Amino acid sequence: MFFQYNPNIWLYFCSIGLLFFLMIYMVRKKVADGLSLATLAMVALWSLGFALQISVTDLGTAFLSYVIANDFIGLKVPMVWLLWAVRVAGKKRWLTRPRIALLFTLPVVTDLLNMTNSWHGLVYHQLRMEALGPYQVLKLIPGPWYWVILVYCLIVLLAVMAVQTKAALNREILHPKQALGVALATGSVLIQIILIVSRPSWFSVDITPVAISVAVAYTSLGFRFRRQEVVPVPRKAVLEKMSNAVIVLDNRNRVMDMNPAAEVFFGVRIGAVAGRPLTEVLREWPELWADTTTMIREFSYAGHTYEAYYSSLLEGYKNVGRLLVIRNVTSYKEAEAKLAQQKQALLVLEERERLARELHDSVGQVLSYTNLQIGNIREGIRNGRLGEADELLNKMAQVVGEASQEIREFIYEARTSLLFKKGFFSALQQFLSRYERNFQIKVAMENPDLIKEEEISLSAGVQLYRIIQEALTNVRKHANTDQAWINFQKRAGRIQVQIIDHGVGIRPEKLNAQECSFGLAVMRERAEQIGGRVQIDSPSGKGTTVTITLPVYQGQNPEEKGTGGEKKKAPQGNEIKLRILLVDDHALFMEGLQKLLTAKGFTVVGQAKDGLEALEKARLYHPDLILMDLQMPRCNGLTATRLIKAEMPEIKIVILTISDHEVDLFRAIKNGASGYLLKNLRGEELVEQLIGLASGTAVLAPDLAHQVLAEFNQGENQIAATVGEDLLKPEAVLSPRQTEILTLVAAGKTYKEISAQLFISERTVKYEMAAIIKKLHFQTRQQAIAYARKTMAINSDQ
Incomplete structure (x- = not known):
């Protein structure tokens, strides 16, 4: 074996170095798979074989290096490349074992023919060493089978290009531009092979493995080694399977495409309307194209409600068309209507609760007071204290008169309280308009901090509304003025409301908390109920300012614990006066x-x-x-x-x-x-x-x-009969949520308190409690509570 130095060897060494760098980097970055690494390794061995072939001068060594590198390794690179292209394109189902075996059939036949080529010359008809300048190079005269396997390899490369291009255009893969780059690089390798075969004089050596290594480097470095992946559902499949009707329009408002749902909805076929204006295709649907300023519109058809909206199609910064999407929103509208009904029902329940509280706080208390005063008056008459009785009668008449006025105002407010469904400020504005019209007192409302409706809860809004009413009633009765102001502001995370008038003011002695009028006391009570406070400033002769401060709503105040103190001896049972x-x-x-x-x-x-x-x-x-x-x-x-x-x-x-x-x-x-x-x-x-x-x-x-005795006797008898000594633990039969609810019920919590603590609805608490009673085979809630206290050592109201 004799060696020679051929400068072209550096082409192959650079190719090998580049390929090994790519392999190491891709492995470390975990962006490579087995097929891509196999392709790079095969091309590196291909380059190594060609480097050895141009470095020797004897025919046997040169031919052996060429055949191993080119035929045994190089001819199989297109097949491996095709397997990779098919797999990343999401067509893995194509890669069955019979198909893979068929794909490699001709390369394997070529290997067998190469091993017996000296007998038949089908692959290489003649081979010799020729001088090319100062170097000895291998000269091969191909046989008929050589052209067969060459054409087959070119067809496989074309298949690689087709698979990658189709996947990119149909958005079947994650990086479509990278797929187009792979197709372009494959095309450049294919052209290079054709040129080497058809114009061998243009090339001093076969640079096919070098071209492949350059193509791989281009697709890897150019796209930052992004790992190609399959999109789970291709865009075309999504469009075809969508239940919404979709029409694709160009920038001239012509129909370019539509999905099957749109064809069924409008009763047309895309083949018959492609390229025609939308106004012509949907002539009977003017609501979809007449108003070009509205991007979203609703319409009814065949008893259903539909929503149509347009979406722009951009290519870079250029508008190339629009997408018209039509979807059936009947179920959404029905759900919205049901939700609105539920909200209305909730408002009614809250209104009922408020009315009950109002009756309790006003009419009920006045009647209780009247009942007690009647007893005092009768006692005074019997004992001859007629002056005292007359004084009490006068005071009671005054209270009854105030109660009568309270009833009239209450009836009026009951009629107007439904206005709260439109919002606090809307209800207040309507009240102020009526107030100005009835009493000729102008009230200016200012909201410089733009306090929104949602910043005032329903309960706080009701109480604030009543406080403002009471304050304006005092203005009407006592201020002797024809103008007032209401100012809403935010102060340190609180809402501050001021009712201001420039009337005669309130006498200082009336502002004493112990001697203030019933109306002022009620205002303070209402503010306390929503965690706020009322401050009244009234310099003599300079008007009155009522300031209501509402804190950030934090829910109900927690129950506070008491501390111990000294205990006194209880009074004896025979002591009548307590x-x-x-x-x-x-x-x-x-x-x-x-x-x-x-x-x-x-x-x-x-x-x-x-x-x-x-x-x-x-x-x-x-x-x-x-x-x-x-x-x-x-x-x-x-x-x-x-x-x-x-x-x-x-x-x-x-x-x-x-x-x-x-x-x-x-x-x-x-x-x-x-x-x-x-x-x-x-x-x-x-x-x-x-x-x-x-x-x-x-x-x-x-x-x-x-009622009390009957209920307690019944409960105690049932509990004693049902709850025995040998009891299962609640965890054995109840879910964790049910155990938690039973624990809170046994501790004395109400359903409303439990729902607030566990962030669930009161109805859910009731449902779970019914399920608990059923699972434990009890008849009453009291039995379940007794069971919980016995098995879980729970004290009442702990």
Whole structure:
């Protein structure tokens, strides 16, 4: 074996170096697959064989190097390349074993013929070494089979180009431009092979492997080694399978294409209307093309509602057409209508709750006050205190007159409260317009910070609306002015509303919280209910400014825990006169009740407006008895009862309420309340019940006593019969969510409190509780609660 130096060897060495660099980089970046690496390795060996072939001078070594590099390795590169192209184009299903075997049949036959070429000369008819300048080169005269395998390889390369081009044009792969680049590079290799065969004098050596390595480097480096992947659903398939009707228009508004759904919807075929103007094709659908300024429009057809919208088609920054998409939105519209109905129903429920609260806070309290005052008047008449009775009658007449006015305003507001479905500001503006028209007082409303509707919740809006009404009523009655202002502003994350007038103002003594009018007290109560406050500034003779501040809504205030204190000895049972603490958020009712109790010889040690203040004054005065309202701001009667009884169990607590249908009746008694009294009891009946309490008798209104005893007896009997000692753990039969709900119910939480804590609807809580009772094979909710407390060691209201 004799070697020679041929400068062309550096072409092959550069090709080998480039290919190895690409292989190493692609492996490290994890962007290569087995077929692409196999192709690069085969081309590198091809270049190495050709480098050896031009470096030797003896015929045997040169021919062996050529045949191994070109025929045994090089002729199979197009086949491997085609396998890669088919796989990345998403046609892997084509690559069955029989087809792959058929693809490699001719290259394998060529290998067999090469090994026996000396017998028949079908591949190479003649071979010799010739001088080409100062170098010896291998000269081959191809036989007939050589042309067969050459044409076959060219056909395979054409197939690579076709597969990649089709995949790119149909958007079947992730990077279509890269696929077109691969097709272009393959075409350049194909042209180079044809030139070498047809014009051999143009080339001193065969540079086919070099051309392939350059093509691979171009597609890899040019597209930053992006790994080609198949798009799961090609764009054409999406268009064909879409249920929406789609029409493709050019920039002259002519129909270029449409999907099958559009053909069915409009009853036309694309072959018959292609290239025609949209106005001509859809002559019977003017709603789709008449108004060119509206991009989205709705129309009805065959009992269904449809939405049509246009989308621009851009090529770079140039508008090349539009896409018309039509979809059936009937189900969406029905869902929107149902949602609107549900929202309306929710508004109705919230309105009912508000009306109940209004009746409780206004009419109910006035009637309770009147009932108590009647008892005081009768007592005064019997004892000959006619002057005192006349004074009480005058005061009661004043209260009844105010109640009558309150009823008229309430009826008016009940009619107008439905305006809240249009929004707070809309409702307020309508009220102000009517106010100006009826009373000739001009009210200017300013909103410089552009406070939006959604920044004021429905409950806050209702209370703020009523506060503004009350403030303007005071302007009408007392300010002696014909103009007022309402200003909405944001201050440190709060909403501040000011009602300003330049009238005569309010006397300073009226601003005292203990002596303020009923209207001003109600305004403060309403603000407290939504976590806000009311401040009234009224310099003498300089008008009045009512400032309402609403904090960021944080939900209900958490129940606060009490702390321990010293306990006093409870009064003896034979002591008739009791030291009583009154707890109610309505000053009018407490005033009448205090007069009644004082007249009967009881000692009223203090008054409290909510549960937290009741706890503080219970620690301070340690009364024998607390008469407590159920519904109060900040801390309700239930929570206050539990806290006070936990700290001072010797104090008796009687709950006062207007309604005998309170759902919290049993919870109040379980929390430690000694009884329950209705506020509409006559004064004599109330005093009689309190005297009975001093003697150790449980205090229940007659119409409630039977209900309470029957319910408790029934519940206790069922629980005792059902809940035994040998119980399964809840986790064995209940889901985690059901276990959590049962735990909260057993702890004394209401369904509403549970829904807020778990972020689910109240209906879901009720449904899960029913499922819990069914799974545990109980008959009542009380049985399930007893079971939970027994198995999970839960205390009531823990």
